Amino acid sequence: MDIRLSSAAGRWVILTTVLGSSMALLDxxxxNVALPHIGDDLHAQLGALQWIVNAYxxxxxxxxxxxxxLGDRYGRRNIFVLGVVWFALGSLLCGLxxxxxxxxxxxxLQGIGGALLTPGSLAIIQASFHPDDRSRGVGIWSGLGGVGAAVGPxxxxxxxxxxxxxWVFLINLPLAAICVPVALRHVPESRDPEHHGRFDVGGAALGAAALALVTYALIGRAWWAGAAGIAVGAVFVLVEKRRADPMLPLTIFSSRQFTTVNLVTLCVYAAFGGFFFLATLQLQVVAGYSALEAGTALLPTTVLMxxxxxxxxxxxxxIGPRIPLTVGPLLCATGMLLMTRVGQGASYVADxxxxLLVQGAGMVTLVAPLxxxxxxxxxxxxxxxxxxVNNAAARAAGLIAVAALPLLAGMGPEVYRSAPQFDHAFDKAMPMCAGVLVVGAVVAFLTVRSAAPAAAGAQPVREAECKVNCGVAAPPLEPVGEAAADPADEVAEKRDTPPPAPPAQGRL
Structure with missing residues (x-):
């Protein structure tokens, strides 16, 4: 497609992708801000609150x-719309x-919808817009998404x-009610004609099952589930190694730089996931903040990003990525240690x-270079x-952290109902998060090259994309350069086979 951004059709495409991605972003x-209220209303223990975050x-x-x-094969708009509808139905069930x-x-169920719609936003922009307008289109999409991230709390x-x-969940329904008809009427369909139509459903199921079992082991203190999760994970690796068209081609880890930076990602996003899960509880349970005050209290990190x-x-x-990836985690670790000063009667300005400013500085330093x-x-x-892969690694790291940190800090099922007990456990958890960040900094210092030459044709993350995608939840799903790669090339590379020559009419 060659839609121009200045046209009415281009504005409809931007509106659709922003509405869809905003559902997952707001969620x-x-x-996290709603967790104490959910726990009180549903009489839920801490483990249930952990699962409310981790099930998604x-x-x-x-x-x-x-x-x-699936979007490449069956149409990016079709799968995007299916994801929006699925996400909305999951949100309705959450609200009821x-x-x-x-x-x-x-x-x-919301997570399934998110997995369908999330990859589609940028893919639709890349496939729909004229090459000259793609970067600006992503910039507008990113800027509006950044506003959404800022107003979300x-x-x-x-x-x-x-x-x-x-209503934290029900708010998604009007967004979906607008997004779906607009997408069906105004967004052109696109797909990869070279896609073979075979999907590694077994690999996806094994990966999700391994994560679920390990999470259950940590939250429920069921060590048999941990052993089963490790076993399923090993089977997942064997399946992916032997499949001709795996979801996760293991040969991508032949790049030492890629492997080590993903190890840093695991450390960084594990600490972030654990911190933001516990910090919102600490501000409400211990410091006595309202939900609105707790949400806005964490806003400085978003603004700095x-x-x-x-x-x-x-x-x-x-200067190369080595210094930022070493200094950034250390700054974040310092910020998390400073959070131990936040207790009952804490001053927002002084404590x-x-x-948050120190941690935000660390996030600014490391996330975009990462x-x-x-x-x-x-x-x-x-x-x-x-x-x-990096996005999935970041989400998995946060998931494991939310499951493991309360266990390691000695938090009981009712701990969030007692301010002194939760404060004590929080003061034990923050040094653990800081320690994981220090490990990440050491790995980066020892293994990341100071000035790694870019792979052929690789593009740095663009300014507009960093404003919203280089965020706390996970890194961006797709790179955006001056011209998007041909979809057939991308699919071929996913199958770990040499890409075919581009079609005669040029790149999409």
Whole structure:
């Protein structure tokens, strides 16, 4: 397609992709704020709150690569719309959930919808717009998404303190009601004509099952589940190694730089996942903040990311990724240690804000260079796969952290109902998060090359993309350069085979 951004059709495409991605974005920023209220209303223990977060992440992380492949084969708009509808139905079930078990099940269904719609936003832009307008289109999409990330805590806190926590999920319904008809009427369909139509459903199921079993082992203290999860994970590796067209071609890890940077990703996003899960509880349970106050209290990190991530990426291009990937985690670790000063009667200006500013500075320093290094460590034809793998690794790391940290900190089932007990456990958990970040910094210092040459044709993460995609939840799903790679090339690389020559009429 060659839609121009200035046309009415181009504006409809932007509106559709922003609405769809905003559903998942708002969900990720507001659910943590609602957890204490959900627990009180549904009489849920801490383990249930962990599953409310992790059930979504398990299915999203396990199926997100499969979701992108389905879009290539059956149409990116079709799968995107299916994902939006699925996500909305899951949100409705979340909003109506009579107990924690139903809510957890609904969150898992939401994750399936997220895995279908999330890869589609950027893919639709890349496939629909004229090559000259793609970068600007992503910039507008990213800027509007950044605004959504900034206002998310306000919206979430207001909904929880006002109409109630159920509206954190029900707010997705009007967004979907607008998005679906607009997409069907105004977004052109696109697919990869070279896609063979075979999908690694077994690999996706095994990956999700392994994550679910390990998560269950950590939350439920069921060590048999941990052993089963490790066994299923080993089977997943064997299956992916032997398949002709695996969801995760293991040969991508032949790049030492790619492998080591993903190890850094695991450390960084594990710490982030554990921190943001516990920090919102600490501010409400211990410091006495309302949901709105707790959501907005964490806003400085988002603002710093929006303002300075692109400049951080440019600096890393000049000096290499080694220093940012070493210094950034250490700054984040310092910020998390400073959060131990936040207790009952804590002052926001004197106690909370300094910690968040230091942590935000660390996030600015490391996140954009981390993503750029992942993308530049493989050939350009594998950049989409590399970005997807890195995204899944980040989500899996956060999932394991949310499951493991309360166990390691000695948090009991009712700990979040007692301010002194939760404060004590939080003070034990923050040094653990900081320690994981220090490990990540050491790995980066010892293994990341100071000035790694970009793989042939690789593109750095662009400024507009960093403003929203280089965020807390996970790195971006797809790289965006001056011209998108041919979809047939991307699919061929996912099958780990040489890409075919581009069609005579040029690139999409």
């Amino acid at each position: 990720s920023t507001v659910v 992440t398990v299915t999203l992380a396990g199926l997100i690569l499969l979701g992108g492949s 959930a009579p107990n924690a078990a139903v809510l957890i099940t609904a969150r898992a 306000f919206i979430g806190g207001w909904l929880v303190d006002g109409p109630g926590w159920r 929006l303002l300075f991530s692109a400049r951080s990426g440019q600096l890393a291009d000049k 909370v804000l300094p910690a 993503t750029s290094t992942v993308l530049s460590s493989v050939d350009t034809g594998k950049a989409g796969l590399a970005s997807g």
